[in-house]
Amino acid sequence: MARYLKSALPGFVLLAVITALFLPRPAAAVTVERVESPGGIVAWLVRDSMVPLVSIEFSFRGGAALDPAGKTGLAEMTTSLLDEGAGDMDSQAFQQKLSDLAVSISFSAGMDTIRGSLKTLNRTRNEAADLLSLALTQPRFDEDAVERIRQQILAGLARRSTDPDEIAGRVWWKAVYPDHPYGRPTEGSTGTIAAVAIEDMRRLISERFARDQLIVGVVGDITPEELGPLLDRAFGALPAKGKPFTLPKAEPQAAGQTFVVEADVPQSVVLFGHSGIRREDPDWYVAYAMNYILGGGGFSSRLYSEVREKRGLAYSVYSYLTPLEAGGVYSGGVSSANERVAESLEIIRAEWARMAAEGASDEELDHARTYLTGSFPLRFTSTDRIARMLVGMQYNELGIDYLDKRNSMIEAITADDIRRVAKRLLKPEELTVVVVGKPEGVKATAEAPEIGG
């Protein structure tokens, strides 16, 4: 077919612009303020008057990893019940109030924290804060609501129990952390959810929902003077101190093992990974940039290029760092047709080894730096997203000036840093691999651990 039209622009002009030096800019024109309420609640605030609303994001330290062994899923189930009735309102009354005020409150449990968020129009922010306070301090746990949520969790577990992605995830974590809470799914399993009692949930909130465990980030159309009383309204009724806790150090197991879980599906789902790096590690930013080059970077990573772009072996292939309080893993995934998955795995192992041996080229590093610094402002596009960053900054103790210094830490990375950290982190022979499907040419080295229902 004939080309209809020559390029709208002469090619050389385009290329000239493309190769223009990228100048890093400050992340965003935001100022982070520390606000302390009259009652002593601290929050980091970014004022933003674009929309008449307020987003509050918060975390309590200590997450699902603290669930008792036979009651895995306790934290998650508890968070599901906080908005199912509180104070003198039963579940429907509480939900109706949220709905009529157009306020959204949500909670979730991660391994290391229990998170919550509140989004409200400015005109309803006082009522919203009151509802949040009730949910955190006076949840009812009515038997009716507890059984309903329990059944919903069980239905979700049943639905996902044959999902290849779900199976791969459960088997991988169980294999890598057989004796550590990180090896257990935050959402629990059929038996442990059945075992969770109302007293367990009451104990959890009394021990963990406390002001000394609380981290708060706020973004919206509100002044520090207005925020103080609102913080007291939302969090002032919490007890001052939570129960101290410790987590055992998480040491990854099953290095170098390959597990195959047979499933009657046309495409094999693969997870692979080994030990990683903690957020506070001085090498964090180097590892982050190295991962961008290897498998984290959208359309331009090595894994994407080799597995998808050049060979069409997968739609999705990726790697990422998961920093955890008591450890950290470096893992990734790929999904390929059963007859082609062995080839995908071989290429991924080769890329893992190549990065470990050679590091990255100056050009790749340059590319990673410009992307990671240039894309940073894209995180500042909604109030709840910014508020979550404020919580993350406090949780990881990055400093209130973090947004201003973050890009300079990326800029400072050298090719030598990448080589050193790649060598330190990447151990192709230690990858724990889980394949779910009917993979051809993939040999299991051991029996996959039982994950239960």
Add this chain to the structure above:
Amino acid sequence: MRTSIFRGFSYTALAALAIFVLSSPVDAKVFSPDSFTLDNGMQVVVVSNHRAPVVTHMVWYRAGAMDEAPGRTGAAHLLEHLMFKGTEANPDGIFSQTVSRNGGRENAFTSQDFTGYFQSVAADRLELMMQLEADRMTNLVLSQEDIDTEREVVREERRSRIENEPGSRLNEQANAAFFMNHPYGNPVIGWDHELRQLTRDNLLDYYWSWYAPNNAILVVVGDVTMDQVRPLAEKHYGAIPARDLPPRIDWREPPAAAAQQVTLSDPQVRQPGWSRRYRAPGYVYGDTEHAYPLEVLADILGGGTTSRIYRSLVVEQKIAAGAGAWYSPTSRGPTTFGFYGSPLPGGDIAAVEAAMEAEIEKLLRDGVTEEEVQRSIARLQAEAIYARDSLQGPAHVLGNSLVIGMTIEEVEAWPDRIGAVTAEAVNAAARAVLSSDAAMTTLLLPKSNKDKGGG
């Protein structure tokens, strides 16, 4: 399965299908967009949002899977993937490299109704994005090698999204049976046997048929003003001549006369699912006056935990783990008003069906109350305010609404039109849509391994 457009989109993966649930557009005092049309017919829409020094730049083509030639299913979506391969001026993946090297994120989406491309990037890189996007509007180079490789990527995408997921397989089968005449019956990603046979000419035919400025809409949201965007748009997109577009078939569905049931039993299913779908009008198709009342109805029946259906089936009768309703009026063609439910573990799917039918019957008999309508209106209007708290959200709402043939004024009038809905209008819409005996029921059921034949 949500009722309103404002409750979030998700880009689950690279160069994806548009699978997010879209429905209603937005408010006059909400986005306040500026707009004009280039001489070549390309509409330009700008929403200023100065929160961060970034922009989202999107080009929407009024061409999706429904515009494929017969027997060429999957062409629109495979072409979308191939649009990242290169042009003469920017060969070999330079497009994506340039975007990421400038700190940008990008993706694309294909639906039945449209194909869209976007980049989010620092505001001072907007012109560069326009250069690249305008270039690939007319200068795409397709090599056979790239087509063959990317076809395999899309077939892997099909395995991930559909073949590995019994619920998606049921949905694909149900759609094919639900639409009797309209191309919506074909999956956006294509039937595998046709995907395998798509040729370079098939893809270029589609490209030259539909990728033209007079079939495209530019939406820019972010730290810019129309004064800044206009000269750039004129320079880059304005330089591309308009072209004659092929005649479009005005696909209409014939009256449905028979009830249908589509059942998929699979050993992978542990938690059964039930749905019922009724044929419905949208903002631009069919009896459009019912669209806004149907949005309110979907919210009353199935919008969250205080809705009629959730309250009845999940909270009071305790027979379902989840239940609700869905409706999305934002499409070029016929739409669906649907109900869904999943029994409690070990529970009875027939009881879910009976309870749902009783709710529908009650609705048709007694109608909704004015109080229910007012509560729903307040909720929906608040969502239009929350929708402003985003960069890509407004771009999606505007792009999707305009691409199906709505005007900016209609988009902006959304809160007023929702606000004008009465109980009487909701009840009339319910009768018009839900009285039909020719609905479709779908059942997703478990099957023990030993029953399974053939694979």
